[in-house]
Amino acid sequence: MSDPTEQELAAWAALTRSYERGRRHLDAMLKTAGLPTLDIFEALGVLDGDAIGGGLTAKALEERLTMPQYAVSRMLDRMERQDLIERMPNPGDKRSKLIRITGAGRQTRRQMERAHGDAISGFLRPRAKPGQLERMADLLNLLDQAQPDRQSG
Numbered sequence: 001m002s003d004p005t006e007q008e009l010a011a012w013a014a015l016t017r018s019y020e021r022g023r024r025h026l027d028a029m030l031k032t033a034g035l036p037t038l039d040i041f042e043a044l045g046v047l048d049g050d051a052i053g054g055g056l057t058a059k060a061l062e063e064r065l066t067m068p069q070y071a072v073s074r075m076l077d078r079m080e081r082q083d084l085i086e087r088m089p090n091p092g093d094k095r096s097k098l099i100r101i102t103g104a105g106r107q108t109r110r111q112m113e114r115a116h117g118d119a120i121s122g123f124l125r126p127r128a129k130p131g132q133l134e135r136m137a138d139l140l141n142l143l144d145q146a147q148p149d150r151q152s153g
Contacts, residue, residue: 026120029116030115033115035108039075040079044101048109057090057098058097079105084104084105085101085102085105086099086102087099
């Protein structure tokens with residue numbers, strides 16, 4: 001295994017700083033608008049996109065959100081208290097529950113979509129010149145592509 005190069009370390013640091021700064025900006029904008037956090041917005045999006053409409057298990061939600069189990073569990077408790085979701089028995093597995101978005105959850109998601117879009121534009125527009133966003137998206141999509149692990153010899 002080789003040590004990362006200075007360029008790799010610098011790229012990684014810039015990526016993680018930018019991601020965290022962007023998330024904080026979006027969460028702050030949602031909070032200012034009196035709306036739930038970005039994590040809840042993302043969860044509502046996954047649940048609203050459930051094509052069958054029968055609901056998803058917490059495990060399926062964890063995988064789609066790439067969040068740890070404990071964080072999803074806490075978030076779902078908050079969402080249920082806010083009437084954004086409902087939990088129902090899972091006929092396919094008595095040990096789990098199905099989670100489904102409520103009407104209030106859909107309405108909240110629509111409100112959040114507007115604030116989310118405004119927050120993204122407000123974060124990116126002052127930082128990027130024309131053409132840079134396309135290049136940025138291309139580079140980040142390269143990182144998102146599944147690559148086999150390479151072992152160095």
